[in-house]
Amino acid sequence: MQRYTSWAEIEPSATPAEKKLRDAVTAAAFCHLGGGGLPDTPDDWTAPNPARHIRADVLRFFLRGGCADCPATELGVMLDGALVTGTLSLTDCNLSGNMLLHNCRFQNGINATRCRTTKNFRLASCRVPFLEAGGLKVDGQLSCIGAEFQNKGGTALNLQNAEIGQTLFLRSAKILGAAHLNGLKTGDQLDCDGAEFQNKGGTALNLQNAKIGQALFLDSAKTLGAAHLNGLRTGGQLSCIGAEFQNKDGMALNLQNAEIDQDLFLRSAKILGAADLNGLRTGGQLSCIGAEFQNEGGMALNLQNAEIGHDFFFPSQDKVQGVINLTTASCGDLVDQPAGGPDGCTLILNGFSYRSIHRFTDARTRLDWLARGDHWKGEFFPQPYKQLAKVLHDMGHEADAREVLYVMEKKLGQERRKSLRQEIANLRSETPSLGQRIARYFLLTAEYASDWLQRVTVGYGRKPFRSIGVLAGLIITFWLFTLAAWHSGGFAPNSSIVLTSPQWAAYDTRDKTPNPANPADHWSNKTIPGRDWESFNAFAYAADVVVPIIDFGQTEAWAPSTTRGPAGVVLWWMRWVFTILGWIVTALGAAALTGIIRRE
Missing domain, CATH: 4.10.860 (DNA Excision Repair, Uvrb; Chain A)
Incomplete structure (x- = not known):
């Protein structure tokens, strides 16, 4: 590297382009070479077009302020359309003016490690093999809009621990090789809209532990290789609308423990590989509307321990191949489409919590959704059901909440x-x-x-009024047995006085066929004591036997007889069974109504 200290050292070998640059720098003017625009790559870099040829050492001379004979103004260097030969070395340099380079093509890269400029640093639409600028400090903007850094298999852009006072523009830039921006700090936003980061099989974009003062834009950006944004901090939103992160069978997007002060947009994004958002924190919403997550057989979207401050727009499951892990994640409102989903989409909902849900509040739809996420590796998780029931209860959907708890x-x-x-x-x-x-x-x-x-009688305490239906079923069943016994003569008055009276003794059937066929009916209708006795009603008798809290007086007045045919014998034994069942069902119903058997 030639360290020029004066124009006199340069002038004997100066190219026409360098002389034009000198005149522009001293006049605070923009230097346009060869009519402007990006020059073609020379066939021979040792003999580039003199009208565009600027040596890197000459450019360095003017960037550092020139000399007393041709001093650079406070505007610095403004250059367009140059062919820069050699390596531009600005390591540990202090630049007092702007470095505004447009449409310049560099033979080699730029070394700007620990370089410091109080104004702006621009490489708009330039073609540079690499920019090595770890620890760079720029008080103004760093703009690489439309620039291309090409160093395949190596580091194309290194801005580790750089500090940019205002905005860093990488809009529409193309970085072919690794882009290391870990530890970057910006006072304003980082704009990577439409940028391309390509480093297949390696790290395409590294923004680990970067601190962005305002928003980070990756709209329509493309990464081929891993994109590591873990530990990222932004003072505004992170927007990845329409972005594509591709690293099949590997980590495509890493946002572990990132903190986004406002919204995170993954709307219409395509993530081909794992998307790890474990421990993510957002102050606003997380929108995955129209997003596609493809990692068949692996983790497609990991939101374990994530905290979404506001709405979570859940990805449509028909665009997901792989596992969506929502273990212990939390959000404000859940906005999703729970129905459907391919066989390749697996949910893990254990510990997932949300304040409310928009649309699809019916139990049937939600239970289908829960069924896809209540198991993992053979283990069943009841928490998703508890969470949904709580939310439905708080939203006023009581019946749906009970159905969820029942299931x-x-x-x-x-x-x-x-x-x-x-x-x-x-x-x-x-x-x-x-x-x-x-x-x-x-x-x-x-x-x-x-x-x-518990399931049949009270729905595990969630449907206590089922017990009424069960009791009705028991009453009807026993009523049929009672009718059969009554009409076959299998009943007798439940009174020792009546049974020993001459009127009843006339109906003795031990040695002969009963005449009449139904002694109890004949006695109650034809004799004076019988007409004054409690009238028999088969349905009321069945209710008396089955329901312990009901007393129609039938069981006190009538009882099945074990000596007047098989129907009476059967009913005599059956009443004990139905009485016990009635007590059990009634007790369970009462316990369910009072909440005793509900496991809250």
């Missing part, structure tokens, strides 16, 4: 029985103890019975 209890019962069956299977293989297996079978049978009874 949860049903699935918990299935899981308990599954566990018992597994224990039995393990006992068979591990121990020959018949007693232990019998005990486990007994417990399994008891579990089945208990689960069935």
Whole structure:
């Protein structure tokens, strides 16, 4: 590198382009070479077009302020259309003016490590093999709009720990090689709209632990290779609308532990590979409307422990291949389309919490959604059901909330029985103890019975009025038995005085066929004591037997007889069964109504 200290050292070998640059720099004017525009790549860099040829060392001389004979003004260097040969070395340099380069093509790269400029640093639409600028400090803007940095297999753009006082523009830039911006700090926004970062098989964009003063824009940007934005901090939004992150079978987008003060937009984005947003924090919404997440057989979208300050616009599941992990994530309002989803989309909803849901508040649709996310690796998670029921309850959808909890209890019962069956299977293989297996079978049978009874009678405490229907069914069933016994002569008055009276003794049937066929009916209708006795009603008798809190006086007045035919014998035994069932159902219904058996 030639370190020029005066124009006199340059003038003997100065090209026409360098002389024109000198005149422009000293006059605070823009230097347009060769009519402006980006020059073609020379066939021979040792003999470029003199009208556009600027040596990197000469350019460095003017960037550093020139000399007393040709001093640069406070505007610095403004150059368009140059062919710059050699490597521009600005390491540890202090630039007092602007560096405004447009449409310049560099033979080699730019070294600007720890360079400091109090104004603007611009490489608009330039073609540079690399920019090595770790620790760069720019008080104004750093603009690389439309620029191209090409260093395939190496580092094309290095801005590690750089500090940009205002905005960093990489809009429509193309970086072919690694782009390292980790530790970057900007006072204003970072604009990468339409930029391309290509480093297939490696890191295409590294913004780890970067601190962006305002918004970060990656709209319509494309990355081929990993995009690491973990630990990123933005004072505004992060917008990736229409962006494409591609790193198949690897990490496509890494936003672990990123903190976005406002909204995160992934609207219409395409992520081909894993999208890891574990520990993400946003002050605003997260919008995945129209986004596509493709990582078949792996983690497509990981939002574990994420905290979304406002709305979460959930991705349409027909555009997802892979797992969506929402374990312990939280958001404000959930806006989604729960129905549908391909077989390749798997949900993990354990610990996911939200304040409310928009649309699709019916239990049937939501239960289908929960069923796709309540298991992971064979383990059942009841929390998603609890969460949905709570939200539906708070939104006023009481019936839907109860249905959700009912299904949860049903699935918990299935899981308990599954566990018992597994224990039995393990006992068979591990121990020959018949007693232990019998005990486990007994417990399994008891579990089945208990689960069935709670489910049918009170819906696990979530549907207490089912007990009324069950009681009605028991009453009707027993009513049929009662009718059969009554019409076949299987009833007698429930009174020792009546049974020993001469009127009733006339109906003795021990040694002969009864005449009349129904003594109880004949006695109650034809005799004076019978007409004054409690009239028999089969339905009221059935209700008296089944429902313990009802007393129509039928069981006090009438009883089935065990000596007047088989119907009476059957009914005599059946009333004990139906009385016990009635007590059980009534007790369960009362417990459900008072909330005793609800497992909140």
